[in-house]
Amino acid sequence: MTISPPSARPAETPAPTEPGAGTPAPRRRLDFGGPRRSxxxxxxxxxxxxxxxxxxxxxxxxxxxxxxxxxxxxxxxxxxxxxxxxxxxxxxxxxxxxxxxxxxxxxxxxxxxxxxxxFTNYGDGHNSTKQDAIEQISAQNEVRLDGSPTFPLTVLAQGDVLGFAVVDGGRVEVGSADRPLEPVDDATVEGGRVTAVPGWDALTFLDVADRQAEVVALRVPMSDDPADGSVRTQDGSSGFVAVPVLQYDAETDTFVNTDDGTVYHASETGNFVSDDGTELTPGWRVGVGFANFTSMVTDPRMVGPFAEIFTWTFVFALVSVVLTFGLGIFLAIAFNDPRLKGRKVIRSLLILPYAFPGFLSALVWAGMLNDRFGYINVVLLGGADIPWLTDAVMAKVSVILVNLWLGFPYMFLICTGALQAIDADTIDAARIDGAGRFQIFRFLTLPFVMVSVAPLLISSFAFNFNNFALIYMLTGGGPNFVGTPYVVGHTDILISMVYSVAFESGSKQYGVASALSLLIFILVGLISWLGFRRTRRLEEI
Structure with a gap:
């Protein structure tokens, strides 16, 4: 049998664009302008x-x-x-x-x-740089120059910048806090007082009254030399030359009192200090190493209170977690029984303390626990005089009880969810094997619940460790310690102590407060890390 070679494939005829046209369709033009943007x-x-x-x-x-x-x-x-x-x-x-x-x-x-x-001394008296401190000390220690005349003065404004225009010996001079007085030739003078200066707006009496604090605080240098003094005003219409009593010497980095010759040297603590220990204020920010971290244990006035606050913080957080979890799991088990009628309604009522804002609940409880006018003493206890919030021990008990009221609904919710995830056949099998209620709870219910709840208990501990709102709204940290440099009390925890040190103790010490904040961060992080490591063992169940 012979095989014939394949014949050549005939060329395909392009399809016509129209029936019977017989001509190929034109090719589609390519768009080289890039893809269309959506x-x-x-x-x-x-x-x-x-x-x-x-x-x-x-x-x-x-x-x-x-x-x-x-x-x-x-x-x-x-x-x-x-x-x-x-x-x-x-x-x-x-x-x-x-x-x-x-x-x-x-x-x-x-x-x-x-x-x-x-790691700095940042706080009241040490808020800014050394240059700012030098300017403030010079400005705050000024006296009127002997023989300084009172000359007409006009307050000027250039946007937010204030300046003075004075007439001295028939010559007009203009300057601001950053620019010394300089002669101006094209100013308008009427009645011996400047009324207009090109580039500046002359303030009226009402304008000066509105910005009185700025005007009185303004000092316009006479020249580039601080020793020449500066122009000041007390009424916005007349000025005088004031010179600093304390003059700064940049070469020796010292302040010298021109009255008695006392010399103040720059110290490592961020202040100018004389030989007898007198400090000039304000100072400036400098590094202090670990001084803020050790201040609580080196200051004899704070050793005892700090130790009590430190211990109470752990006790409060731990007891709060144990009590809220204990009450929460007890109620969850009690209302998980399908034979209990109306349990859905009761569950909803038990959640109400958690649904209500915590800080408002704390304020309500603070009013109810008032020893003189509170509802608990006056109505429920028939006029009893129990110092719920004014005695150190009773205040701590009150804080824990109020926190139990606020915290048990959360534990009740998560324990209810964990209980409903337990297989009922496992519980039935344990009962058939003769296990009692306590054995079922100890060896079955509790381990199964802890697998789900343990991480939440750790987070609850961290939350209560920093439960600032409850302490601040309920007791304010009181009753306060006596003789401490900071306003701290028996119910303060570390985080409320940080707030007191930073804002409520008269002298704000942001450096010390920051050191305490880092301590809290390290403690909570370490405890959480150890707790999560322990919870891994529960997963083996």
């Missing part, structure tokens, strides 16, 4: 442009005030945002960028800055 792309472009506009504004502002750390953060953030949202490959980054920005801005930065402050 509406989503333009929306994204606009949003990125807006973000860049705000970021660029922040960069310029940071550049103007010399905040280099903020400037670098904004530059890096904008570059990251532009890359993530304009690149087709960075799909995952598009979802991570917002969270990362907020994480850095509100968590990492706050933690890093708190750590920095904890």
């Amino acid at each position: 509406t989503g792309f333009w929306v994204k472009l606009v949003l990125v442009a807006v973000a860049n506009a705000f970021g660029l504004s922040g960069i310029l502002s940071a550049w103007a005030v010399g905040q280099w750390a903020i400037l670098i953060f904004l530059v890096v953030t904008l570059a990251f945002v532009d890359w993530a949202y304009m690149s087709r490959r960075a799909v995952a980054a598009k979802y991570l960028v917002p969270g990362l920005i907020f994480l850095v801005a509100y968590q990492i930065f706050a933690m890093a800055y708190t750590g920095y402050v904890a």
Whole structure:
């Protein structure tokens, strides 16, 4: 049998564009202008442009005030945002960028800055830089120059900047806090007083009254030499020359009292100090090492109170978790019995303390526990005089009981959910084997519940360790200790002590408060880490 070779494949005839046309259809032209942009792309472009506009504004502002750390953060953030949202490959980054920005801005930065402050003397009297302290000391220790005449003065404004215009010997001089007095030739003078200066607005009497504090505090230097003094005013219409009693010598870095010759040297603690120990205020921020961390145990006035507050913090957090969990699981087991009628309604009622805002509940309980006018003493106990919130021991008991009222519904909820996840056949099998209620609870119910609840107990401990709202609203930390440099009390926990040190003790000590905050962070983190390690063993069940 012979095989014939394949015949050549006939060429395909292009399909006509119209029936019977017999001519091939024209090819589709290629669009070399790139893919068409969707509406989503333009929306994204606009949003990125807006973000860049705000970021660029922040960069310029940071550049103007010399905040280099903020400037670098904004530059890096904008570059990251532009890359993530304009690149087709960075799909995952598009979802991570917002969270990362907020994480850095509100968590990492706050933690890093708190750590920095904890090693400084930042607080009242040490708020700013050394140069600011020198200017403040010079300004606060001024006296009128002997023989200084009183001359006509006009208060000027250039935006938010205030200045003075004075007439001295027929010559008009204008200056501000940052610019010494300089002669001005084209000013308008009427009746021996300046009425107009080009580039400045002359303030009226009402304008001066509205900004009286700024006007009285303003000091316009006579020249670049601070020893020449500055122009001040007390009424906004006349001025005089004042010179500092304490003059700063930059070469020796000292202040000298021109009246008695006392010399104040710059110290390592951020103050100018004389040989007899007298300090000038304000000071400036300096590093103090671990002094803030050790201040609570080196100051004899704080050793006892700090030890009590430290111990009470742990006791309060631990007892609160144990009591709320114990009452919560007891009620959960009691109302998990299907034979109980109306248990859904009762469960809803038990949740009410948890649904009501905690700080409002604390305020209500503070009123009810008032020893003189409270509902509990006056009505329920028939006029008893029990110092619920004024005695150290009773105040601690009251705090724990109120926290039990606020916390047991949460434990009741999570324990109810855990109980409903237990297989009923396992419980029935245990009963058939002769296990009693206590044995079933100890060897079956409790272990199964703890598998789900243990991590929540750890978080509850951390929450109560930092339960500032309850302490502040219920007792305010009182009753207070006597003879302590800070306003702290017997029911204060570490976090409320931090607030008192930072804001409520007269002299605000942000460095000490930051050191205590770091201590709380380390303790809670360590306890949580150890607790989670222990809960892994429960998973073997």
